[in-house]
Amino acid sequence: MSKRSRVYIAYTGGTIGMARRDDGTYAPEPGYLQRLMAELPELRDPRTPEYLIHEYPALRDSSTMTPRDWTVIAEDLAARYAEFDGFVVLHGTDTMAYTASALSFMLRNLGKPVLLTGAQIPLCEVRSDGRENLITALLIAAHERIPEVCLSFGSRLLRGCRAVKVNASGLDAFESPNFPPLAQIGIGIDVDRRLLLEPPPADLPLSVQPISLDVRVGALRLFPGIAAEMVEAVLRPLQGLVLETYGAGNGPADDAALMTALAAASARGVVIVSCTQCLRGRVDLAAYATGAGLAQAGVVGGHDLTAEAALTKLAYLFSAGHSPAEVRALMGQSLRGELTRV
Secondary structure: OOOOOEEEEEEEEOHHHEEEOOOOOEEEOOOHHHHHHHOOHHHHOOOOOEEEEEEEEEEEOHHHOOHHHHHHHHHHHHHHHHHOOEEEEEOOOOOHHHHHHHHHHHEEOOOOOEEEEOOOOOOOOOOOOHHHHHHHHHHHHHHOOOOOEEEEEOOEEEEHHHOEEOOOOOOOOEEOOOOOOOEEEOOOEEEOHHHOOOOOOOOOOOEEOOOOOOOOEEEEEOOOOOOHHHHHHHHOOOOEEEEEEEOOOEOOOOOHHHHHHHHHHHHOOOEEEEEEOOOOOOOOOOOOHHHHHHHHOOOEEOOOOOHHHHHHHHHHHHHOOOOHHHHHHHOOOOOOOOOOOO
């Protein structure tokens, strides 16, 4: 009889393990998720992999997550890497796409599946989607050779650094707007292996690039009438900025004060990356004069990066010690399948 696969579950918090309080709200409760999981007959089935669940000391609603938490998760997985066949990170949905993107960059030479999942409805409720999400993630982590960080939710398995949350109340809460799902989850789990990243050479060990707490990156969404003084104030303390622009990367290029603020920040080494506010599509700063104006001010085109991937990639690159010039160049290169060059 073949040996059962082993999966490590890092339980960081989130809706999936929350308990209903007397006032009707949901909140994390230590030990509660493990008690619920012990009652699930599916997890005692011999076809289900063996698992070890590690509950983090401070369970978090994901809206309170910080880059410090990304490093804690990455280093936790790395410490257990040799012992398990796959990994599941239970996480709240609000910032799951940020954590999935961050881990994609931070876990270097990843050769095993790391799946983030959670729930829109807590596991304690009769209609919880968490049951299917958890079981599916366990099975994929145990049995599929997927050497990357993924987000498994509802009917899709997505590349972690391509995922965005698009629905606050639906059960298919995440999409990958500019890249196909790695797998469709239905009666079967159909993995499209043509889309997967190549595994690293066997002699390259997993390593973690922590996100430095000294790195200062941010995001700003353009809106009609945005003041140059506001943009200048946002840029002043930063090393990198994700600028969410209109359409194919357009902005108010006729606003001389705004262009001056962007150019001055670029000149002093701030890396400004343009990502489109549109759910689908890509940035092409050469398509329109307004985009070309941003490029002349030093803004870098982010291709089809999600805002989440762009922000975490900036944090990763600066944490790794790259110079502003190197960061500008690397933002246009695909490191983990996070963007498509055309």
